[in-house]
Amino acid sequence: MLTELSAYYQIQPAPPAAVDVDVEAVLEKQTIGRLIELALDGRPIAVKLLNSHSIDKRIEDQFMAKVNTIGRTYHRNLVRLYGFCVEAETKALVYEYMEYGSLDKLLFEKKHEIGWDKLPVGAARGLEYLHHFSLKKIIHYDIKPENVLLDSNFCPKLQIYTTNITMSRAGGTPCYAPPEIWMCIVLGRCCLRWLEGGTF
Numbered sequence: 001m002l003t004e005l006s007a008y009y010q011i012q013p014a015p016p017a018a019v020d021v022d023v024e025a026v027l028e029k030q031t032i033g034r035l036i037e038l039a040l041d042g043r044p045i046a047v048k049l050l051n052s053h054s055i056d057k058r059i060e061d062q063f064m065a066k067v068n069t070i071g072r073t074y075h076r077n078l079v080r081l082y083g084f085c086v087e088a089e090t091k092a093l094v095y096e097y098m099e100y101g102s103l104d105k106l107l108f109e110k111k112h113e114i115g116w117d118k119l120p121v122g123a124a125r126g127l128e129y130l131h132h133f134s135l136k137k138i139i140h141y142d143i144k145p146e147n148v149l150l151d152s153n154f155c156p157k158l159q160i161y162t163t164n165i166t167m168s169r170a171g172g173t174p175c176y177a178p179p180e181i182w183m184c185i186v187l188g189r190c191c192l193r194w195l196e197g198g199t200f
Contacts (some may be wrong), residue, residue, distance in 0.1 A: 037097060044097035045082060060086065067093070068159045073134050077126030077147055079157045095159075099152040104145035114154050125147050130160070165189035 036047050067084045074080070080096035100106065106114060123143075130138040140147075140158060147159045 003035060014053065040082070040094070046095040046097045048093045048095065050093065052089040063091070068136065069136050073130070073138070073160065075126055075154065076130040076135075077122045077157050079159045082162070082200075096151075096157075098149035098157065100154060101149035102146045103148040103150060103156065106150065114150075119148070119154075119156045123158060126156070126158040130158075 026127065031148065036049070038045055038047050064086065067081070071081050071084075079098060082094060083094040085092040085094070103119065127140060130140055138160065140160065143158070149157050149159055151157060
């Protein structure tokens with residue numbers, strides 16, 4: 001079964017290009033939330049199958065808005081989102097394939113000679129692009145080693161859309177949430193106390 005994917009390649013808004021992917025290979029493995037290696041036009045890609053159960057119209061619209069925003073980002077330290085699939089039974093994201101996987105798998109391995117000096121700098125540059133230079137400012141709610149992926153040259157790239165980030169609210173792993181979120185909560189509580197006549 002061939003499923004059409006709308007891919008966004010350009011930084012500037014442009015009509016999406018249609019590409020085809022064999023989703024049966026993904027569905028046969030039944031790996032919700034895990035990346036699966038496939039080939040598209042002779043190049044390796046990674047397909048992540050999302051849980052499509054109980055996704056209503058509002059959440060699907062949020063999903064499409066996020067994919068539209070992320071699909072228009074381009075930086076050497078971000079994993080490219082090549083396309084997506086939204087059908088009744090299939091929700092999938094098509095990513096650039098990262099040969100060495102996530103950073104957390106290599107942290108304690110001694111068999112790879114990794115330039116540890118460039119890993120944090122590359123991840124920070126990707127984050128800086130999201131916060132300051134992308135068309136729409138994007139806050140990454142889930143910065144952790146599992147979401148820093150490495151290509152064939154051990155170049156670090158942030159994965160923007162993860163399954164830990166829910167489609168209905170700002171999510172992510174609580175320990176890795178940006179401090180601005182917690183500052184807003186604390187400031188909000190202080191303001192409420194002040195309005196009620198209390199002290200800080």
